[in-house]
Amino acid sequence: MPAAFIQTTSAQSFLTQDNGARVGDNQNSQTAGATGPTLLQDVQLVQKLQRFDRERIPERVVHARGTGAHGEFVATQDLSALSKAQVFRPGAKTPVFVRFSSVVHGNHSPETLRDPHGFAVKFYTGEGNWDLVGNNFPTFFIRDAIKFPDMVHSVKPDPRTNLDDDSRRFDFFSHVPEATHTLTRLYSNDGTPAGYRFMDGNGVHAYKLVNAAGEVSYVKFRWKSMQGIRNLDPEQVEQVQGRDYSHLTNDLVSAIKRGEYPRWELMIQVVAPADLAKFDFDPLDATKVWPGVPERKIGELVLNRNVDNVFQETEQVALSPANLVPGIEPSEDRLLQGRLFAYPDTQIYRLGASGLALPVNRPKMAINNVNQDGSGNFGHTTTGVNYEPSRLQPRPQDAGARLSQLQLAGSTQQAKIRREQNFRQAGELYRSFNAKERQDLIRSFGQSLAGSDDESKHIILSFLYKADPQYGTGVARVAKGDIARVRELASALQD
Numbered sequence: 001m002p003a004a005f006i007q008t009t010s011a012q013s014f015l016t017q018d019n020g021a022r023v024g025d026n027q028n029s030q031t032a033g034a035t036g037p038t039l040l041q042d043v044q045l046v047q048k049l050q051r052f053d054r055e056r057i058p059e060r061v062v063h064a065r066g067t068g069a070h071g072e073f074v075a076t077q078d079l080s081a082l083s084k085a086q087v088f089r090p091g092a093k094t095p096v097f098v099r100f101s102s103v104v105h106g107n108h109s110p111e112t113l114r115d116p117h118g119f120a121v122k123f124y125t126g127e128g129n130w131d132l133v134g135n136n137f138p139t140f141f142i143r144d145a146i147k148f149p150d151m152v153h154s155v156k157p158d159p160r161t162n163l164d165d166d167s168r169r170f171d172f173f174s175h176v177p178e179a180t181h182t183l184t185r186l187y188s189n190d191g192t193p194a195g196y197r198f199m200d201g202n203g204v205h206a207y208k209l210v211n212a213a214g215e216v217s218y219v220k221f222r223w224k225s226m227q228g229i230r231n232l233d234p235e236q237v238e239q240v241q242g243r244d245y246s247h248l249t250n251d252l253v254s255a256i257k258r259g260e261y262p263r264w265e266l267m268i269q270v271v272a273p274a275d276l277a278k279f280d281f282d283p284l285d286a287t288k289v290w291p292g293v294p295e296r297k298i299g300e301l302v303l304n305r306n307v308d309n310v311f312q313e314t315e316q317v318a319l320s321p322a323n324l325v326p327g328i329e330p331s332e333d334r335l336l337q338g339r340l341f342a343y344p345d346t347q348i349y350r351l352g353a354s355g356l357a358l359p360v361n362r363p364k365m366a367i368n369n370v371n372q373d374g375s376g377n378f379g380h381t382t383t384g385v386n387y388e389p390s391r392l393q394p395r396p397q398d399a400g401a402r403l404s405q406l407q408l409a410g411s412t413q414q415a416k417i418r419r420e421q422n423f424r425q426a427g428e429l430y431r432s433f434n435a436k437e438r439q440d441l442i443r444s445f446g447q448s449l450a451g452s453d454d455e456s457k458h459i460i461l462s463f464l465y466k467a468d469p470q471y472g473t474g475v476a477r478v479a480k481g482d483i484a485r486v487r488e489l490a491s492a493l494q495d
Contacts, residue, residue, distance in 0.1 A: 017047055057315070058350050059107050062152055063118045066101035067196060067249040068314030069256060071303035073123060073266070079298060082217050082270065083209035084400070085327030087125045088298060097122045097360060098303060099317055100196040100248065103135070104155050110245035112237050114191040114444070116182075117248075119201030119223060120319040121301070124364045131323040132221055133343065136190065136199040139425075140286045141179040143417065145338020151176075170452040174459040177493070178287040180467055181426040183460075187445035188429075189231035189437060195251035197262040198230035205321070205336040206284050208329040209270075210404045218271045218283070218331055220290060223264040223301065233440050253306055261304045269293040281421035286335040288425060313360045318347035326401040334417070352376040368395055423495050427467035442471070446478020457481055462489035 015023040023044050030042035040046070060066075073096050079088035087094050101118035102111060120133040142151055154172035158165045173179045185191070193199040201223030209217045232240060240247050255262060269290050276283050283290060307313040320343035321336060330336050347355050353374025355361060370386050385393035433441065445464075449457055461481045465472025472490065476483050 017044060018051070060350070061346065062103050063099075063101040063120075064107045065105060065109055065111065066099045066118070066314050067252055068097060068099045068307050068310070068317060069252065069303040070305040070307070071096050071098060071261075071301060073121075073299055073301045075299045077296070077298045079209070080211065082211055082219070083327040084212045085125070085130070085209075085325055086127055087123055087130060087325070088327075095124045095364070096301065097124075097313070097317060098301075099314060099319060100252070102248075104152075110241055111248040112192065112232070112241040112245060114186065114237075116186060116191070117193060117196070117199060119196075119199070121201075121223075122317065122319055122323075122361075125325055126365060127325040128365065129323050129361070129363050130325045130328060131319045131321060132203050133319050133321045133339075134201055134203040134205075134221070136193065136201060137182055137185045138200075138202040138204065138220075138222065138289050139182045139185065140204055140335060141173070141182045142176060142335060143178055143285045143287050144334045145342065147176070148335070148338060148342070166448045167452045167456070170449060170456045170460055174456040177422040177463050178285070178420065180423055180463040181287055181429060183445070184426045184429050184441065184464075184467070184471075187448065188433065188441045189233055191444075192232040192234075192237050193248065194230040194232050194236075195255075196248050197227045197252060197255060198225060200225050200229065201264065205286055205333045205339075206271075206331040207336075208331050208404065210327055210329055212400075214404055216273055216329075216404050218273065218276065220269045220293075222267045222269075222295065224267050224297075226263040226265060226300075233436075234444060252303075256303060256306050261302050263303075264301045265297050266299040266301060267295040268298055269295055280419065281424075282417045282419045284331050284333045285417060285420075286333055288421070291425070291428070312358075316351060316355070316358050317360045318344075318351055318355050318358075320344045320347060326398075329403055332406070354378070370395075421495055423463060423467040423493070426464070427471065430468045430471045438471075438474070442474035443478055446475045449475065449479040452479075458485050458489060461486040462493060465490040466493045466495065 015026055017023060026044065029045045030039040031037065032039060038045070073087070073094045075088050075090055075092045075094075077088075078090045079085075082088075086092060099118065099120045099122075101120070102109065102113065102115040103118060104115050105113050117136045118134070119136055120131065123130040123132070142148065151172060155169045157163055158168060173183065190199075203221035206218045206220055209219050244250060252262070271283060271290065271293060279290075281288055320339075321330065322340045322344050324330070330340055351358065353371075354376040357367075357377070357379065370388050372381070372386050383393055388395050430438065430441070449460055452460070457479060458481055461472055461476045461479065463472075464475050465486050472486055473483055475481075476486050
């Protein structure tokens, strides 16, 4: 190796500019004499200011505040009868990156705020990256992606004041009865977890698993915490926020530093396509769980390494349900179908066209396609064949990676799903709570609902009453609602 090269690379302790040139003075700007103006030729000054001005990329519209960690997933069961995906081969070990997050609030918001919490896992498989992007709740507030921008706008701060306003969100949700189940989960203590280690994760949507024969099964994924579930009640929230507004991040980072590596079991529920019609609700509705469908464990996840740089990893990781591998496909879930576009699109907006080439997003395998150029492209393409098909540089397709076929019939439409069942699971969830958990839910929901406009408040209360009369009556008392009016409105609702 040339001596000059050794000398250059061994002196990396010197401060350099972005082009690698050493900096002679990082304390004083170049000026025109002792009292003259600053010179534009001071490249170090200009570069530092340019880079500083551009340190912040656009904040995520949702899931802005996040915590990331590296780990490994180990498959424990043979799923070849269900899926040809290599990640599920028994004993297969796959490196992962996990990003936990809060959903509604901004990057520097207190982690004690009530919120759904993101649980997103990037699997660096030998067939490409698979992202399982979900929440700690098993359901979502809406079932159709066309409502997503409106829902997010309603739960964000008032654009006039930048202050949270419960009346805005309940004005919206009073038109969305399918949200009752997830609102019940949100206002329970599940909305304020004690730590990321102490919550489950859910893929929320139904996906398809496809085996080597092309046979399809519908599946739901759940990460089951091996640390157990631990939440904060309203009194504990106030106590914790007073001393640590980053309690979720602190707990995870500290546990990994101590070697107390958190673990989760990956559980699946499986439904055959012919059995979808047997449910008394639409099982591809993201506002529903699958009661009575048994779970089976298929693997374990362990997080064993904190990030080296929060921005380069946690902030720049681009997770999307569109990142799938052969053997795992999206279902016809209307919310998932919209997320397949929205998630990669927002990441291109945040990170640029080449965002998936960043180290935290790059697959552990070679990329071979004809996508080219775009901002931030730091590749080294030497071929002139930037098109396909080509004899000069063939890029053969893999018939085994073809998507499964779905038989379709009927005409295009814009209509509600046929089997809504908006309230039953919310009532079942309420009745699954113990007495204290019910009381915490009633108080938290009632206090938040109390400031809503009169009509929205009573409509929301009627949803809760339809789910369970005790539930609706309890929240009505706290929110100072007219229980007779609530009963009347509830009587007109169809489950």
